[in-house]
Amino acid sequence: MEYDIRIGLEVHCELNTKSKMFCSCKNSFGDSPNENCCPVCTGLPGALPSLNKEAVKKAIKTGLALNCQINNNTYLDRKNYFYPDLPKAYQISQFYEPICQNGYLEILDNDIIKKIRIKEIHFEEDAGKLIHDRYDDLTLIDYNRCGVPLIEIVTMPDIENINQAKEFLDGIKLLLKYIGVSECKMEQGMLRCDVNVSVMEKGSETLGNRLEMKNINSFSAAIKAIEYEAKRQIEELRKGNKIISQTRKWDSINEKSVLMRDKEESADYRFFKEPDIPFIEIDDKIISEIKREIPILPFERFLTYTKKYNLSKDDAMTLIRDKEKSDFFDKCVLINNNYKIISNKIINDFAKISPEEFCRVIDFVNEGRISNSSVGKIFQEMEKNNISASDALDNLGLNQINDENYIEEIIKTVLEENEKAVEDFKNGKKNAVGFLIGQCMIKSKGKLNPQILNSMIYKIIEKGE
Ligand SMILES: [Zn+2]
The missing domain is CATH 1.10.10.410 (Arc Repressor Mutant, subunit A)
Structure with missing residues (x-):
C-alpha cells in the first residue's frame, strides 16, 4: 500500500514592536529576568489591557504580503487554560474572527510553482519562560516575554512533502524579514512552529487523523519531526493499527516524538470574546496605506532574476537572502544590462558605492580596460578615498594597463x-x-x-x- 502525506504548519512569529501587546512594557530580548513587567502583563487584579496599534498594523502587513483578506471588523478572544508561564490563566488570542484569512504563499517545488494556502493569521500574546535547569528542586519564571505580540500563521494541509515544507518555512521567514515585521531570530525564539502531519492511502480524498507537534523552536527540528512522524504513521498503518488524533511532543535530543496528550478540542479552551478590549475596526484607507509600504517580495524577485535576467537559482537566492544586495542589484539593472556580471560582482565584491559608479566598474571589465580580478582593488580604492570609478582607475595606474x-x-x-x-x-x-x-x-x-x-x-x- 502506498501513502500520501499531508502537512499543515502553524508558524508563530514575535512582532518587533517597541512595547508589548497590551501594556507599555519594553518588548526586548535578553534583559534581566522580570525587568520588563507590570500589573497588566503579569495579570494582577484590576489591571486593564490596551491594544498596541503597531502590532495591528504589522499583522495587517503580513496578511497583505500573504495575499489574505483583511477582516475590517475583528476582535480578540480569551483562551482559558492554566500554566505557570501564563499568570492571567488565560491567553488573549483570536478564535472567532481572525484578522487575516484566505491567503497563500507561493513556493517552488522541483521547478513547479505551488500555492500553499494560508487559512488565517491571528493574534496571540506570548507566555513567560520557565527555567527548569538552574536548581534541582525548583523552577524559576521570567515574565519578560509575557504579553509580547505574536501572530500565528496557519496553513491549510497543502504541503505534500519535506521539500515543500522546507521551501515554505524558508519562504515565510524571508518574507517576514522583507516586510520588517519581525527580526526572525530563531535562537531567541522569535519564530516557532507547530507541525500537523497526517497520512492517508494514496489517492484518497479523506485526510487521515491529524497529529500535532507543538512549539518546535527551529525549522530544521520541524523538518526532522515531520520526517519522523510521517514514517511512524505509515509503519503503524502497515501493521494494521489506527492513527489516533494526538498532541505529541518533539524530543529534539533523541529525535523522536512522544505522546503528550490526546488531542484537545477547541471547546476545551472555552473561548469567548475578550471583554476588556473594544472591537477593532480597520478602514480600507489604512489597509491601502500599509499595502504601499510592502516591497517587491522574495518570490517575485526570484522569478524575475531567474527568468528575465537568466541568473542561476543559487545566484538569485544569494542576492535575495540579503535584501540590501537584492535592492542594489535591482537599481543596477535599471542602468546597465550586464545582469550576470553585476550579480557576480555584488555577490563577490559588494561595496557601499552608488549603483551608477558600481556599473562604471562593470563597464571597465566589459571594455577590457581592467581584468576581472582587479575589480576588488578598484572598489577598495573608491571606498577608501570616496572617489569615482575613473579616479580610482587613475590612482591605481590601471588606465595604462599596468594591471x-x-x-x-x-x-x-x-x-x-x-x-x-x-x-x-x-x-x-x-x-x-x-x-x-x-x-x-x-x-x-x-x-x-x-x-x-x-x-x-x-x-x-x-x-x-
Ligand atoms: Zn507590562
Whole structure:
C-alpha cells in the first residue's frame, strides 16, 4: 500500500514592536529576568489591557504580503487554560474572527510553482519562560516575554512533502524579514512552529487523523519531526493499527516524538470574546496605506532574476537572502544590462558605492580596460578615498594597463595560442619571445605596459615548464 502525506504548519512569529501587546512594557530580548513587567502583563487584579496599534498594523502587513483578506471588523478572544508561564490563566488570542484569512504563499517545488494556502493569521500574546535547569528542586519564571505580540500563521494541509515544507518555512521567514515585521531570530525564539502531519492511502480524498507537534523552536527540528512522524504513521498503518488524533511532543535530543496528550478540542479552551478590549475596526484607507509600504517580495524577485535576467537559482537566492544586495542589484539593472556580471560582482565584491559608479566598474571589465580580478582593488580604492570609478582607475595606474593580473591573462592566452613559438623558445630560439610579445600587444591594442609585459612573459614561460 502506498501513502500520501499531508502537512499543515502553524508558524508563530514575535512582532518587533517597541512595547508589548497590551501594556507599555519594553518588548526586548535578553534583559534581566522580570525587568520588563507590570500589573497588566503579569495579570494582577484590576489591571486593564490596551491594544498596541503597531502590532495591528504589522499583522495587517503580513496578511497583505500573504495575499489574505483583511477582516475590517475583528476582535480578540480569551483562551482559558492554566500554566505557570501564563499568570492571567488565560491567553488573549483570536478564535472567532481572525484578522487575516484566505491567503497563500507561493513556493517552488522541483521547478513547479505551488500555492500553499494560508487559512488565517491571528493574534496571540506570548507566555513567560520557565527555567527548569538552574536548581534541582525548583523552577524559576521570567515574565519578560509575557504579553509580547505574536501572530500565528496557519496553513491549510497543502504541503505534500519535506521539500515543500522546507521551501515554505524558508519562504515565510524571508518574507517576514522583507516586510520588517519581525527580526526572525530563531535562537531567541522569535519564530516557532507547530507541525500537523497526517497520512492517508494514496489517492484518497479523506485526510487521515491529524497529529500535532507543538512549539518546535527551529525549522530544521520541524523538518526532522515531520520526517519522523510521517514514517511512524505509515509503519503503524502497515501493521494494521489506527492513527489516533494526538498532541505529541518533539524530543529534539533523541529525535523522536512522544505522546503528550490526546488531542484537545477547541471547546476545551472555552473561548469567548475578550471583554476588556473594544472591537477593532480597520478602514480600507489604512489597509491601502500599509499595502504601499510592502516591497517587491522574495518570490517575485526570484522569478524575475531567474527568468528575465537568466541568473542561476543559487545566484538569485544569494542576492535575495540579503535584501540590501537584492535592492542594489535591482537599481543596477535599471542602468546597465550586464545582469550576470553585476550579480557576480555584488555577490563577490559588494561595496557601499552608488549603483551608477558600481556599473562604471562593470563597464571597465566589459571594455577590457581592467581584468576581472582587479575589480576588488578598484572598489577598495573608491571606498577608501570616496572617489569615482575613473579616479580610482587613475590612482591605481590601471588606465595604462599596468594591471598584472590582466597582463598575465593576455600572456597566458597568447602562449596557449602559439605553442610552436613557445616550443622554439624553449629549444634555444631566444628571439621567439619577441614574436610572443608582439602578439600580446596586438591583443591588448597596444595598451600593455611594455616593461611589465617583458619581465612577466619570461617568468610565465619558465613556470609553464
Ligand atoms: Zn507590562
